[in-house]
Amino acid sequence: MTSPNRLVPRPGIDQIKAYVPGQTVEAQGRSIKLSANESALGPSPKAVEAYKAAAERMFRYPDADAFAIRSMIAKTYNLNVARILMGIGSDELLSALVRAYAGPDDEVLYPTATFPMYRIYTLATGAKVVQATDREYGADIDALLAKVTPKTKIVILANPNNPTGTYTSKKELERLRAGLRDDILLIIDAAYAEYVEREDYDAGASLVDATMNTVMSRTFSKIHGMAGLRLGWCYACEDIISVVGRIRSPFNVSTPAQAAGIAALEDTTFQRQVIDHTRRWRETLIQRMKGYGLSITGTEGNFVNIGFPDVPGRKAADLDAFLKNKGISVRPMAMFGLPQHLRITVGRDDEMQSLLEAIEAFYAGAKGNA
Ligand SMILES: Cc1ncc(COP(=O)(O)O)c(C=O)c1O
Structure with missing residues (x-):
């Protein structure tokens, strides 16, 4: 018998199929x-060493600001430390960004053959998934721009793209940003940036610095071989960092993860x-x-x-x-x-x-x- 007071999740969650790793x-x-x-x-043996050394400190809460690792990232990539936020993998940050900027009745737009988690983040907020047709298995900037409506809140682009291995050039990325309204957040998911071998590729930091509505996310799961430790970061203007910083868990990144991340970055x-x-x-x-x-x-x-x-x-x-x-x-x-x-x-x-x-x-x- 169905009770009229049956417990139901938010609209959209029924459409989610759990991610299959x-x-x-x-x-x-x-x-x-x-x-x-x-x-x-x-992982780098030096990251493993740092992880083990940090074990002694597990009784203390981690540095909620993750200042040391953020400083190391800023130094490594020549970025502004105030614009960096650490996450439990880039996954936590991508999810929080979608939660922060999209909700019921909004649209989140991205290419067709791409990372399936984007769908889950979107539906979990009650927003609608809109996908643009790909061109030769890669993002088609014109098709994406053609799918923008007054309800579009976020555009997500994996660059390079998982699973197709295609990439979008810096120029095309700038064309996409220029074609989007200022109140649309552009998320550039650069999880595989380090493997790219292209002169005209840019992971996205310069576009972040030039705008108030672009985010680049990065991860320690790929190049640094730390997928099991869960460590990622994003780069965005201070306003966006402040918004996401308010909804993340305060002690999201563990002490060993912060220590191992620094050692991994040092081991060039x-x-x-x-x-x-x-x-x-x-x-x-x-x-x-x-x-x-x-x-x-x-x-x-x-x-x-x-x-x-x-x-x-x-x-x-x-x-x-x-x-x-x-x-x-x-x-x-x-x-x-x-x-x-x-x-x-x-x-x-x-x-x-x-x-x-x-x-x-x-x-x-x-x-x-x-
Ligand atoms: C395109 C893309 N973005 C994000 C992620 C998530 O990475 P993380 O381990 O940092 O959460 C992956 C992982 O496979 C990915 O392929």
Whole structure:
């Protein structure tokens, strides 16, 4: 019997399907996880050391201002420390930004094949999701601008984009900002900024400094290999920082996370190794997959997103199942709106060698069956 006083969540929450993280499988005595865009090389040993050293201080609340790590970020990237806010991963900050600037009856606009959390943040506030059609698997600035209505409150752009690996140039980003009303917040989610190899790319700080309505978010989960510690930050004008600062948890970033983050930023040699390793394997993977006649949607990030033909035995799902049986998990892209694609994260040397061998075996078998 339904009570007239039935407890119901806010409108919009019923439409949310819980986020499904990248999976792990075990088969043939091994488990290779290439499904969550984690870092191939893990964290810097110096970050691990700093984390352990901070353990003694766990009885104290962390520095609510996270001043030391914010100062280190400001120094590293030549930014204004007052414009930096730390979060429990960039996820907390993205969620708080949407909560702060959108609500029931508002619209949040973003491209089609992109990070599925944007949908969850939006629906959780009661706002409406509006998506612009992509161009060649990347953000189409004209299509985004065409979808702006008087109700648009926020535009979100992952740059580079997860899962497609495409990027938007600095010029195009500026064109997008210039085409948006001043009362629309532009969020540039630059989670994969460090892996980009493009002269015309900018993670977004200059646009933040030039405007009062733009935010750039960054993370320690990717390049710094600290996804399990939950550490991210955003850069925005003081007004936006003050708004988000008021609704975040006061002690959001733990003492060990702050300490490890500082050590990770200091270890530039390790960062260089991660970047070189990732780009090298990314290119190898791209060339191999192209060699099998497959398409690649974009080349940035620590992953490769691959398009498969709709041919029985050769589909994305077929390779996914084959790899699972060999203990290798990659990410099917249906949840990201691309059912014929698989996204593969760059792993360690041995993991990538195993992956390439498995893929070779798959195509050798597929040929044999043809
Ligand atoms: C585009 C994008 N933004 C944000 C995030 C969230 O990162 P974090 O671990 O900092 O919450 C991810 C994680 O995969 C991502 O791909």
